[in-house]
Amino acid sequence: MPTFVYMTRCDGCGHCVDICPSDIMHIDPTYRRAYNIEPNMCWECYSCVKACPQQAIDVRGYADFAPLGHSVRVHRDEQKGTIAWKIKFRNGTEKNFLSPITTKPWGQAIPKLAEVPAPTKEMRDGELLYNEPKWIRMDEGGLRTLKDAGLTMKQGVYY
Amino acid sequence: MFTINPFATLSAVIPPAVIQGYVLFMVALVAAGTLFDIIHKASAKYFFENMRRPKGRGAKPVGGGEKAAIAVQTLVVDVLASGEFCNTRRRIAHLLGMYGFVLYVAATVVMVFNPAAGAIWAQLWWLGGLMVCVGGYWFWFFIRVDVAAEGQSPLRVMRADLFVLSMLASATLGLAWAATGGGAGVLFGLYILATTVLFAGVPWSKFAHMFFKPAAAFEKRLSEADGSHENLPTLSRDDPAQQDRHSMELLKNAPMDMGLGIKREAPRHY
16 A cells, blocks of 8 residues: 655655655655655555655555545644544445554653663563573673764654 | 846846836746646646545535635635745745745836836845845755755755746846846846746746645645545544543543654654
């Protein structure tokens, strides 16, 4: 079910280009609006559909299993902290859903992981952590970090 | 410099009738180019068919008065205030370019057809041209999405740039021509070339967006008013019945404004 863009709705902001995990949402060189450059490679994750501030992206179902006439549209309302879906079937049946996507205001409930104490001996011996301390090298010269690998992390939005 | 009509000084070299004829020819090119664009892309046909289609799905009919109110809203919010843009920088750049272009073109027409027009028109022409340059170059080098979101070089040129580049070239060369005393020299030739490309390139450029974007904004508002809303969900947390639902229990005590999530940051993670 690859995505497509309603060109008259798109304002070319680039949020879909930014978020697409397949890197197939690009900017059209003629109209400077977003478009899906390779629908076959779209894995229908709906990231771009949800990120679009103009609700300009829709998903087209393949005709063999999603015949014409249906509709699945979504509105991710960050300000209200909800996501709403409207599903229309070919026979006119309509289903509406509304669910929370956060319970606290964005960016204000960031866990301070550096201040969390290391696991106790009981926790490490317990079945919940199993081999994890070993694989993250807790006892062999510290944790693996981006810095150790010569990498840097680009500043981004923290939720 | 800012109070002199540059087209009045030009009339010593080129007959005023020729200059006026050129302006009228450019108007005709825009009209013809827009018509060609509409017919070639069948955009008007799509627009009217799409306007008719939601009526069947619509939950309620929209009366003439309501349509007029929607048209006024579209004009005030979407057209005059560029309300479509969610990025503030893009909105400011667009407003500068739009109002600058309107002032620049209107003052040009007034000064060409009335060489005795007051100094205010020359000042408006300068102001308009400078607004186009500020908004346009800001957009061109820093804001346009293929540079900001796709990581392309700011100097990469593509067909979508035909409109903004020819508009910038027209305003920049026009101002440079007027600043160097006018006349019919090389700068004037380049200014006319850029202006001709701007108005003759309508079928290949984004020029026609100033006609179809308001139509699309009106259609969007109309679909919201008739309840069809282009099949988009209409359930909202504002509705008390939704707040009482079991799945919304986690948001019972949460503020209605949770702030911005991913929109807190511009899409620049190429």
